[in-house]
Amino acid sequence: MNSVTLNITPEVLDKMEEFYQKIIHKNLGEYILWKCKTIDNVIITIYSSKKGIKALFTGANCLNEAKLWNQNACLNKKKKKVDAYWLYLKNQIGSDEVGTGDFFGPIIVVASFIKENDIEYLRTLGVNDSKKFSDEKILEIVPHLLGRITFSKLTCSNEKYNELVKNGYTMNAIKALLHNKALLNVNKKINQTDIEFFIDQFCDVDLYFKYLQYEKEIINHHINFKTKGESFYPSVAVSSMIARYCFLKEMKIIEQKYQIIIPKGASKKVDKCAQTFIEKYGIEELKKIVKINFVNYKNLL
Numbered sequence: 001m002n003s004v005t006l007n008i009t010p011e012v013l014d015k016m017e018e019f020y021q022k023i024i025h026k027n028l029g030e031y032i033l034w035k036c037k038t039i040d041n042v043i044i045t046i047y048s049s050k051k052g053i054k055a056l057f058t059g060a061n062c063l064n065e066a067k068l069w070n071q072n073a074c075l076n077k078k079k080k081k082v083d084a085y086w087l088y089l090k091n092q093i094g095s096d097e098v099g100t101g102d103f104f105g106p107i108i109v110v111a112s113f114i115k116e117n118d119i120e121y122l123r124t125l126g127v128n129d130s131k132k133f134s135d136e137k138i139l140e141i142v143p144h145l146l147g148r149i150t151f152s153k154l155t156c157s158n159e160k161y162n163e164l165v166k167n168g169y170t171m172n173a174i175k176a177l178l179h180n181k182a183l184l185n186v187n188k189k190i191n192q193t194d195i196e197f198f199i200d201q202f203c204d205v206d207l208y209f210k211y212l213q214y215e216k217e218i219i220n221h222h223i224n225f226k227t228k229g230e231s232f233y234p235s236v237a238v239s240s241m242i243a244r245y246c247f248l249k250e251m252k253i254i255e256q257k258y259q260i261i262i263p264k265g266a267s268k269k270v271d272k273c274a275q276t277f278i279e280k281y282g283i284e285e286l287k288k289i290v291k292i293n294f295v296n297y298k299n300l301l
Helices: 010-019 062-066 081-085 116-125 135-146 158-166 171-190 205-211 234-258 268-281 295-300
Strands: 003-008 032-037 043-049 052-058 092-098 107-114 150-156 196-200 223-226
Touching (some): 003 010, 003 062, 010 043, 052 062, 107 171, 107 234, 135 234, 150 234, 158 171, 171 196, 171 205, 234 268
Parallel strands (some): 092 196
Antiparallel strands (some): 032 043, 092 107
């Protein structure tokens, strides 16, 4: 699918809103200002980014539509490398997680349903492994996915995580429970049989199912495990991006609540941030937002 992206000024935005006013749909997300579909089936999405307001035109006639607003408009270059890595392009459900290597912030697992006819759209957005994108790019791309993709997001807060660890659960056991539940949630939403499931592999397959032995419902058919699955399956790639987007949102809430900038990961910078937090709010408050079985926590004692 062809696409064109334009940077637009507030003046052009006003003119576009007046021109498309009868077909505009608003209130579609924090970053999407509005969308519309023209009589020529061109979808126009107006969204905000750190670099200003942008307009994304997609569809066979997108270039002609974009040139109404900028005569120098040109088609976006297609990212051909996506299909070179994706091994399965039919209907599928895949899951991935984020936050497991971060001292601060929750663990978030997302499962997503990708249809075969979604692939062209994903290519247009440049969907790939979230680790290859900056935070800004994640915040720009993911809102376009949220209204189109069927997904399930599960969040394990640090308070819940610490409670589970205290009761004998390992990190991988917690991840297995979350992945299985997220996959089940999406499968129930779409109600399709004989669909393939993909998981970004984080442990031995036999061990994964051992973690789930007491669960009433388990996805144990047509399920595929692959390390770095986000590079090979679009459903895992999309889940990776949505999970990271949600993690960034959760971290922003924590930062605003405590008026502190929190580095990601588990580095010495994180230790320094945690020490500053303790000096201001105390260690009991810190326990609510960190994983206390990390070495970082032991370094503070």
